[in-house]
Amino acid sequence: MMNERLNSQVMNPAQTRQSDFVQIIDVVKNFGDHAALNHVSLTVKKNELFALLGSSGCGKSTLLRILAGFESMTSGKILIDGEDLSRIPPYKRPVNMMFQSYALFPHMSVEANVAFGLKQEGVPKNEIQERVDDVLDLVQMRKFARRKPHQLSGGQQQRVALARSLVKRPKLLLLDEPMSALDKKIRQKTQLELVNILEKVDVTCIMVTHDQEEAMTMASRLAVMSEGEVIQVGAPSQVYEFPNCRFSAEFIGSTNLLDGVVVEDEPDHVFVECRDLPQRLYISHGITGPLGLEVTVSIRPERVRISREKPDQACNYARGVIKDMAYMGSYTLYHVALESGKVIVANLSSMMMGLNDAPGYDEEVFVSWSESCQVVLTS
Amino acid sequence: MKLNRLLGRWLPSGRTGVIAFPFFFLFLFFFVPFILVIGISFSEQRMGVPPYTNLTQIQDGVLNIALNLSHYQFLMTDDLYLATYLSSLKMALISTLCCLLIGYPIAYYIARAEASLRSTLMMLVMLPFWTSFLIRVYAWVAILKNDGLLNHFLIWLGLIHDPLRLYHTNWGVYIGMVYSYLPFMIMPLYAHLVKMDLALLEAAYDLGAKPWKAFFRITLPLSKNGIIAGSLLVFIPAVGEYVIPELLGGADTLMIGRVMWNEFFDNIDWPMAAAVTCAMVLLLLVPMALFQHYQTKEMEELS
Numbered sequence: 001m002m003n004e005r006l007n008s009q010v011m012n013p014a015q016t017r018q019s020d021f022v023q024i025i026d027v028v029k030n031f032g033d034h035a036a037l038n039h040v041s042l043t044v045k046k047n048e049l050f051a052l053l054g055s056s057g058c059g060k061s062t063l064l065r066i067l068a069g070f071e072s073m074t075s076g077k078i079l080i081d082g083e084d085l086s087r088i089p090p091y092k093r094p095v096n097m098m099f100q101s102y103a104l105f106p107h108m109s110v111e112a113n114v115a116f117g118l119k120q121e122g123v124p125k126n127e128i129q130e131r132v133d134d135v136l137d138l139v140q141m142r143k144f145a146r147r148k149p150h151q152l153s154g155g156q157q158q159r160v161a162l163a164r165s166l167v168k169r170p171k172l173l174l175l176d177e178p179m180s181a182l183d184k185k186i187r188q189k190t191q192l193e194l195v196n197i198l199e200k201v202d203v204t205c206i207m208v209t210h211d212q213e214e215a216m217t218m219a220s221r222l223a224v225m226s227e228g229e230v231i232q233v234g235a236p237s238q239v240y241e242f243p244n245c246r247f248s249a250e251f252i253g254s255t256n257l258l259d260g261v262v263v264e265d266e267p268d269h270v271f272v273e274c275r276d277l278p279q280r281l282y283i284s285h286g287i288t289g290p291l292g293l294e295v296t297v298s299i300r301p302e303r304v305r306i307s308r309e310k311p312d313q314a315c316n317y318a319r320g321v322i323k324d325m326a327y328m329g330s331y332t333l334y335h336v337a338l339e340s341g342k343v344i345v346a347n348l349s350s351m352m353m354g355l356n357d358a359p360g361y362d363e364e365v366f367v368s369w370s371e372s373c374q375v376v377l378t379s
Numbered sequence: 380m381k382l383n384r385l386l387g388r389w390l391p392s393g394r395t396g397v398i399a400f401p402f403f404f405l406f407l408f409f410f411v412p413f414i415l416v417i418g419i420s421f422s423e424q425r426m427g428v429p430p431y432t433n434l435t436q437i438q439d440g441v442l443n444i445a446l447n448l449s450h451y452q453f454l455m456t457d458d459l460y461l462a463t464y465l466s467s468l469k470m471a472l473i474s475t476l477c478c479l480l481i482g483y484p485i486a487y488y489i490a491r492a493e494a495s496l497r498s499t500l501m502m503l504v505m506l507p508f509w510t511s512f513l514i515r516v517y518a519w520v521a522i523l524k525n526d527g528l529l530n531h532f533l534i535w536l537g538l539i540h541d542p543l544r545l546y547h548t549n550w551g552v553y554i555g556m557v558y559s560y561l562p563f564m565i566m567p568l569y570a571h572l573v574k575m576d577l578a579l580l581e582a583a584y585d586l587g588a589k590p591w592k593a594f595f596r597i598t599l600p601l602s603k604n605g606i607i608a609g610s611l612l613v614f615i616p617a618v619g620e621y622v623i624p625e626l627l628g629g630a631d632t633l634m635i636g637r638v639m640w641n642e643f644f645d646n647i648d649w650p651m652a653a654a655v656t657c658a659m660v661l662l663l664l665v666p667m668a669l670f671q672h673y674q675t676k677e678m679e680e681l682s
Contacts, residue, residue, distance in 0.1 A: 090584040099581070103576065103579050105579060116583070116586050117587050164582075165585075168587070
């Protein structure tokens with residue numbers, strides 16, 4: 001059904017809305033018996049920076065290589081701006097890629113590397129020079145134009161690779177783990193620089209990363225992938241605040257998961273009984289599901305409060321003992337063991353508590369959280 | 380204790396020893412004989428043992444050193460030698476080019492084959508070395524003769540009616556040289572091609588280069604050092620080759636190796652043979668220096 005609807009849209013390119021600039025439709029890729037991609041469908045809007053996020057082997061790189069044309073798909077369809085890519089070889093696609101290793105041609109200067117793509121296109125010489133200069137200005141590498149790649153630092157190489165993939169003004173830019181070859185220290189700065197450059201040139205962009213921080217910093221929307229399937233798609237904040245399953249909740253950031261059973265189901269609230277808590281959990285919204293449904297409740301560590309006195313609320317708290325503490329500078333990570341043995345993780349901002357009266361090892365404390373910060377997961 | 384320290388001061392350190400041993404070996408068995416050859420090239424032929432005169436003579440307390448330059452003069456004036464040198468260079472050059480044209484696709488194919496297959500394929504390339512060089516060249520005699528295997532086969536196929544004249548011609552020499560030296564071309568080419576980052580080719584495709592263009596713009600330039608190394612490894616020994624032209628070549632096949640042999644063993648003119656040898660080494664110094672140059676350059680690039 002879904003496919004038919006999408007396919008009928010394809011017949012009429014005029015109908016293609018801007019939100020469907022890149023359409024990945026029911027793509028399957030099998031390597032022998034192993035399904036690397038299992039019926040993946042995604043759409044990417046124009047000028048959006050979309051991230052494919054997942055651990056290694058989840059199929060994100062395979063999807064990127066299919067988009068670039070280096071792998072063929074077993075079945076499915078990919079459209080960019082209404083144009084079917086399936087039968088177009090990589091050297092004719094309106095797609096350029098920035099490689100994980102950058103793949104700069106070692107025997108060519110920075111300038112020649114960037115000009116390579118334009119030469120293949122047969123762009124006139126003076127225009128090549130102009131466009132190469134422009135894009136090198138954009139990434140602030142003009143003064144290194146005559147250097148060879150091995151004479152550049154990692155960050156400089158990355159910018160040359162970016163310039164080389166932008167100079168042909170691709171309809172779709174692919175970034176393969178753009179930060180993985182950089183030192184951790186310069187990564188954060190580079191992430192923001194890269195986003196700024198991409199915003200300046202108005203390019204639609206799909207990046208692959210295993211680093212959730214990187215995806216959250218850079219992407220306007222992201223897809224969480226696991227075992228060849230898309231688990232959740234949404235803006236970073238949406239996926240973080242409202243994960244739709246255990247996998248998303250655990251993969252994006254860290255979280256506390258409490259297993260339980262729905263024991264009271266009203267339109268405006270729900271009670272969940274948890275093995276690990278002495279009282280029921282109160283959820284301030286209704287859920288779709290029958291009584292007795294097994295659910296998991298996710299509570300982010302930064303939403304958990306720690307206090308010495310019993311909190312002034314009837315539900316959503318527990319008594320425990322501090323088993324572990326890690327001072328992280330801007331916050332302190334507490335591991336609180338409940339009576340059941342379950343460990344609740346809490347981040348306490350250093351700003352919120354004075355260092356002197358902070359709870360210490362083996363101290364008995366209460367952990368609590370407000371009803372609105374709980375997310376009920378049914379899978 | 381004291382002795383140890385004394386010895387330690389006088390004996391070279393372990394590292395120096397390790398380096399010194401091969402140098403000493405080369406000095407004794409390569410450099411000294413070569414100096415002797417240079418000496419012989421300046422002496423005069425005589426009947427007896429050894430068949431050349433001494434360069435130095437002490438007569439009435441006076442040391443006389445007689446350097447006889449006539450052999451070098453003869454080298455310059457006799458057209459035969461010049462023609463032989465040129466012909467040697469030409470045959471070595473053509474053989475090198477053929478080795479490159481045949482060897483490159485083989486090395487490329489092996490480097491792109493599955494990793495588990497590569498070592499087996501390289502083993503096959505080197506397999507001929509398990510048989511003596513001489514025997515392998517003799518085998519070519521049996522193949523190339525007028526009533527040899529190749530001609531029988533081609534006639535049987537109906538492609539030709541009269542046997543091809545390959546044996547005792549330059550064609551035979553080319554076939555023998557390309558066959559014998561091909562592995563020396565394939566090995567360095569393979570070593571360069573196999574370590575190439577395949578992402579570079581993908582990047583080239585991604586930027587709009589068709590596969591053949593990507594080959595000429597990326598793969599070929601990046602294997603340049605392999606091409607140079609392989610070519611010199613074939614060219615240098617091919618110039619001085621003796622066995623192949625002797626066994627497969629005809630009377631008109633001019634190569635320095637044969638001329639040297641003739642001077643040494645047929646004319647028993649050791650000084651002339653030594654002069655021919657020295658001239659050949661001088662001739663080969665240029666490509667050898669080039670080889671060294673590219674080797675060091677590559678080592679520097681790697682570090």
